[in-house]
Amino acid sequence: MRKHQTSTQVRYRRWGTAGGLALAMTLGASQAGAWNLEDAAAPYRGATIRTIGESLPPLEALAKLKGKFEKMTGITVEVEMYEHSEAVNKVMLDLNSRRGRYDFIIQPHRELGRFVENGHLVSIKKFMDDPKLRDPSFQPEKVLYPRLWKEISWYKGKMYGFPFTALNMFTWYRKDLLANPVEKAGFRARYGYDLGPPQTLDQYRDLAEWFTRPGKGFYGTAIQGKRHEALWYEWLNFLYAYGGDMMKTASGSECGPIIVNSPEAIAATEYYKGLMKFSPPDTLNYFWDDVMALMQQGKVFELIMWDDATYAVAVDRNVSKVVGKMGFAPTPLGPAKKRVGQVEGWTYLIPKYSRNQEAAFLFIQWMMAFDQQLEQHLNGGASARPDVYADSRVQALPYSKAAMESNEAAIAKPTIPASPQLTDILVRELSSYLAGSKSAKAALDTAAVEMHDLLGDCAPLEYPVP
Amino acid sequence: MSRAWRAAMLAALLAVLVVALTPYVWIILTSFKSRLDALADHPVWLFTPTFAHYPKVFIDKQYLPLVWNSALVASSSTVLSLVVGAPAAYVFARNDFAGKEDLFFFFLTTRMAPPISVVVPMFLLFTAVGLTDRPAAVIIAHTSFNLSLVVWMMRGFFADIPREIDEAALMDGHGRLGAFARVLLPLAAPGLAATAILCFILSWNEFLYAFILVAFESRTLTVGIPGLVTPHGTLWGQVAAVAVVATLPIVIFTMAVQRHLVRGLTFGAVKG
C-alpha cells in the first residue's frame, strides 16, 4: 500500500507531543532574531546529504556554492549530475524502490503528480513550521513569484519544495539586423510597417519570412521539430498565444476537460508548422541544443528559446558569435491578445525515504536565500525570486526584462501523474504532423482521444472526435 | 588475376576503409576543435587545435574516474563470463546428454530478452538484495548477456580440439579438472582471446544496464556521454574527447590480441 504518511505524524515522533510543537512554534515566532544556521544544523553535523539533478549551469553553481554551507554546518552535500531524462529516470527508480539514496531531489515540476500521488514525498510544511529549522527571515510567500512557486513546487494545495529554477521561454532576435537601413527600407516596402522586434505572431512570421535567405545559409527562424520534449515546449508558446491549452484547469495538479483539439489549438499548430518554411532544412531534427547552436553561429534571425540558455548566446564570447547583437522580448502576442509565458521549472523536493530530511531542508532553505540565488542566477540559473532580477548585476544582463515579464505571465501546465505521458502523446502527434503524415486536426484529435483514454472520466473531450 | 581487376579490388577496399574510418577521424578532429570550428558551416579540416576539451571534461568535470569504472566493469564481467562460461562450453562440446541441445538453446535465449524491459525488474531485485549502485550489479548484468556469447563461441573452439588431447592429459596424470584448466584452456587461448575481446567491447560500450544499476560515483564512461548533451548545447568537443578516450582501450586491447582474434574466430586453427 502506498499511502503518504502525513508530515505531522513524523514530527510528533520527533518532538514527542503536540504541545511541544505548539510551544516550539510560539518560541520560533517570538525569538525570530535568534535563529542561525550553525545552531539549527548542529544536530546534523557530520551527516551527508545527497541530491540529483540535471547537469546544467545552475546545478554546477550549486555544487560550487555548497562548500560554504558545508563549512558552516558540517553537513556534507553530494551532487549527482545527469542528463535531463537520466536524472528523472534515476529518481523514479530510487523512489519506487524506496531505498532512499537521495535526501533531496531536483526534478522537473511536471513529475510532481507522480511523486505526490504515489506518496513518495514529504511536504516541507512540517519543516517550515519547525522553528528549529525554519529561518524566520525566509518568507517564501513574499520573496518568490507566488504563481511560479505554487505551480512548480505545490501540489493540490500542499507545498513540497521550492523552485530550483523558474524557467521560461521568450523571443530571441537579432537586434543588429533590425537596425540595418537596407533591411528597414526593404521590410517597410514589402510589409507596409516598420521593421522592429516581433510584437505579434503575425510580425513574428513576417520577420521570419523576410530574413529567410537560404542562399546565404541564413534563416528567419528555426523550430525545434525533433521528436523530443523540446517540440512540445515550443509549441505550447503558440498554443497559449492563440488562447488554447491542453486542458481546462485552474492549476496543474487538476484534471479537467480536454481542449487540446480546440479550433484555437488547431490554428496555433498550423501557424507553428507554417514557420517550418522559414527554418533550415534540418529543422525536424532540432531540439534546444541545435537551435541554440544556430543562433550562436549567427545563422538565424529569431527563436523562441529558454531563458536559462540565454547566457550562452548573449554573454559568453567563447561559444557565441552574436554577443551584443541579441535582443529579447516576451513571446509575441497572438489572437488571444494577452501576454503569455509558460511555467516550467525544476524544484527541490524531499523524498519520504530520505534519512536526512532536516539537513536537506536546511540546505534547500539556505540555497533559496538571496545571496545564493543571485550567485546561481548570475551563473546561468533562473531564480524564482523577483528581488534577484532587481539586482543591478542581473539587470545588466540583456535578457532580464524579458525573463521577468514572461515569469509574470506564466501559464501552468499539467503536473498530474499522467502529465509526462500527455507530453509524450503530443510530441508524437505533433512530430507526425510536422513530418507531413497527417493534418493538424487529425493529429490533435488523436492526441485528445488518447489523453482521454489515459485520464478517464475526469477529462472529458470538450471537442468530441467523431 | 588481371592487373586491372586487382587494382579495382584494391580501390574498393580502400573505399571501404575510408567509409569505415572517416567518421572516427572526424570525431578525433572535433575533439581538438573550438566550438566555433566544430559548428562551422563548411567542414573544417585544418584549424588551430585547442586542447581544452580533454582537461575540461576529464579533470574539471571529473570524468577521469569513469575510465577506471568502465575498465573495472568491463574486465570483471569479461573475466567472470569466461570463468563461468568456458567450462560450460567445454561440457557442451564434449559430453552428450539428454536434452543437451535444448539446454544449449536455453542459454542462447537469454540473449534475446529485451534489456529495456528486463532492466527495471533487475534494478528492483538487485535493490532488494542490496546490490544496486555497486559495480557488482552491472558486472553481473553484463555477465548475463555475455555468458551466452561465451558458451556459444567457446563451444566451437573446444569442439575443434581433438578429444585425444583431453585423454592425453588424463594419461599424463591430470584429473579432468586439471586436464581442462592446464591443457585445454591454454590450447583454446586464441579462442578465449577472441571471445574476451567481444565481451569486453560489449560490456565497455553498454549503456542501459550501466546507467540504471550503478551509482553516480561508479558510473561508466558510456553513461557519462549523454551528460554532455545539454539544453545549452551539445558539448561536441567534450563528447568527441570522451568518445576518443573511450575507444582507446578497446583499440589497444584489440591490437594486442589481434593475432588471436581472427585465428581464434576460425573455429579450427588450434589443431596444431
Add this chain to the structure above:
Amino acid sequence: MRAGGARLGAFVDRQLSVLFVAPAFVVLLIILVGPFGYMMWTAFTDLSFALPGHDGNFVGFANFRRLMHDSFFWDSFFLTLRFVVAAVSIEFLLGFAVALLIYHQVTRRRLVLTALLVPMMLAPVAVGLIWKLLLQGDFGMLTYYLRAAGLLGTDQAVLSDAPLVFPAIIAIDVWEWTPFVVLVLLAGLMSLPREPFEAAVMDGANRYQVFRDVTLPLLRPIVALVVLLRSIDAFKEFDKVFILTGGGPGTTTELLSIYTYRMNFKDWDLGYGAACAFMVYLVVLILCAVFHKAVFWQEGRVSAPAPEPVAVTA
C-alpha cells in the same frame, strides 16, 4: 571408497559435467527466473510507477488484449522487422563482399582488419552522437558533401526528411555492424580447407561456381551464426537510433525498443511495457528456434562427428 584427500578430486572428476555447467546455468537461471520472470509476471499486472493505485494488481490478459489493438505497437513491430531484414541482409552481403576482398588481398590483412573494426568498437551511444554530428543539417560534414555532390537538396536534411530517415538509420547500422560480419566471415574463410577448392578447380569450375558451390556451402554454419547473432541484436537496436531521431519524425523510426522504452521510462507503465517486451521476446525466440533448427544445428551435427560411434569403430 578411498581415503580422504583424493576423495574430493574423485568427486570433482566424476561430477565434472555437472560442476561445469551448473554455474553458468545458475547465473542464467537467476537472470531468467529473477528479472525476466519478474518481467513476465509484470505483464499480467497493472504495475505503473506513474499512476497511483497501480501497484501490480493481477489483471490477467488485459495488457495483451490492449496490445492486440495497439496500432502503434504493431506499426513499430513491422517497422522493426523491416529494419532487421534490411539491415542484416545488407550487412551480410556487404560484409561477405568485403571479407572476400580482404581474403584475396593477402598483404596487411591484419592492419586492414583492425582499421575496419573501429566502427564496431565505438559505444552505440557515441555512434549515435557521431552520426548526429555528421548528418546535422547546417554544419554536418556529411551533409555538406552530400549537398556538394548533389545527392541532397539544399532544402533537405537527412534526419529531417521523413523518407530519408529510415534508410539513414539502416545505413548507420550497416556502417556500425558490417565490420562484425566481415570479421566472422573472414575468420570462417580462413579456416576453410584447401582441398575442396582445388577439387572444384580441377573439375573445371570458374570463380563464381567455386564460390557458389564450395565456399558458400562450406561457410553455411558460420553464415548462419553471424546472421542469427546480428538479427537478435538488430531486434534490440536502441541506443543510436534513440539518440539520432528519438523515433521520429512522427513515428517513422520508432522501433520496438524505442516504443518499449517510452512505455517503461516515459510512461512508467511497466505492466504494459512488460507485455510488449514479452511479445517481442516470443517473436524473436520463435524466429530463432526455427532458424536454429533449420540451418544452424543441422550443420553443426554434420561438421562435428558424433563421438561415441567413433570409439566403437576403432
Add this chain to the structure above:
Amino acid sequence: MAVAFRGVSKVFVDGTVALDTLDLGFETGEFVVLLGPSGSGKTTACRILAGLETPSAGVIEVDGRDITGLPPRERGMSMVFQNYALYAHRTAYQNIAYPLRVRGAPKADIDRMVRAMAEMLRIGDLLDRRPRQLSGGEAQRVAVARALVWRPDICLMDEPLSNLDALLRLNTRTELKRLHRELNTTFVFVTHDQEEAMSLGTRIAVLRDGRLVQFDTPGRIYREPATRFVAEFIGRPAMNTIDGVVADGVFHAGALAVPVPGRPPGPLVLGIRPEDVVVTGADEAAAIAVTVDVVERIEPDLLLFVRTGEVALVARSLGKTTDAGPGDAIGLALPPPALHFFDAATGVRLP
C-alpha cells in the same frame, strides 16, 4: 603386476555393444596386443583399461585390486594415441616433460629423464620444436617418449603406427620391441594389423564383435587358431579355408576331395596355410589337379592362385621356382599334418 578384465562389457548410449563380457588377464612385462578388425572392441578395451571409459559391467583388476573406479591418473598407465595428441602449444621437450611435471617430479630429474628418453628414441635434437614442425614419425616418437618417460607400469598404445608410412612402421616396430626389452614395461598395443601383432606381441588377444576369440602367443595363434575367424585373420596370405562335407572319411568340396580319416560325416571346414600346400607335377597320382589362375612372384616368395572347380586355393612356395603360368594344370598335395579343421556352424577349431 597382473592385469585382469573380469566380465567387462561396454554398451554405448546409442545401444552399440562394444565389449561383451571380456575376460582377459596378463602379467607384468608382457607385450600384449589387442588385435581385431574395426568394431571388434579392442580400442574400447584399451580405453577402459586406461580409465578413459567406464565399463557398463564387470571389473578391471590390477594385482587383484579392483581399479574400475579409479581415474586415469591413479592407474599408473600411460597412453600413445593414434594421432599422437601432442600439445600443440608446447615444445617437444615440454610435451615429454609434461607427465613428470604433472606428477611433481623434481626439476633436475625431469630434465635428466626427458633427455635420456629422447636419447633412447633418437629425438634429442628435436626437443625445441613444436609439434607442427615435426614429421609424422618424429611426432610419433615424441608421443612415445611422453608415454614412457615417467616409467608407467603399463603403456597403452592405440594404433600408434597406423599414421606412419610402411618403412617407418617397420622401423618403429623394431624400435618398440627394443624399448620393451630395455624398459621392461608392460605394453598393451591395439592394432588391426595382424603383422604388427605377430611381430610385436608376446601374447595376442584377438577380438571380434566385442568378444575375446583367442588369447595366446603369436606362434600358437598362428599354428592353432581357435576359430576359423582367427585362422583367416592371421597370416598373409590368409589360410585357405574350404567349406565342404565329410562322407566316408573323405572331405568333399566340389571337385576337391581330401581324405580325412576318422572324421565323422557332415559339414566341415578344412583349412590349410598356403605355405603348407605342396606343389607337385600335374601327373603325380596323389595330387589334386588344379588350374593356375594367377602367379604372384614377390621375391623370394611365390604365390600360386589356383582353382579346381569352384574351389580356389592359394599355394605359397618359398625359394622354389616353377614354370607354371596362368592356365597351366598342376598338381597340389595337402599334407594331413598341416590340415586344420573347424566346425562348419560355429567356426570353432576341431581337434
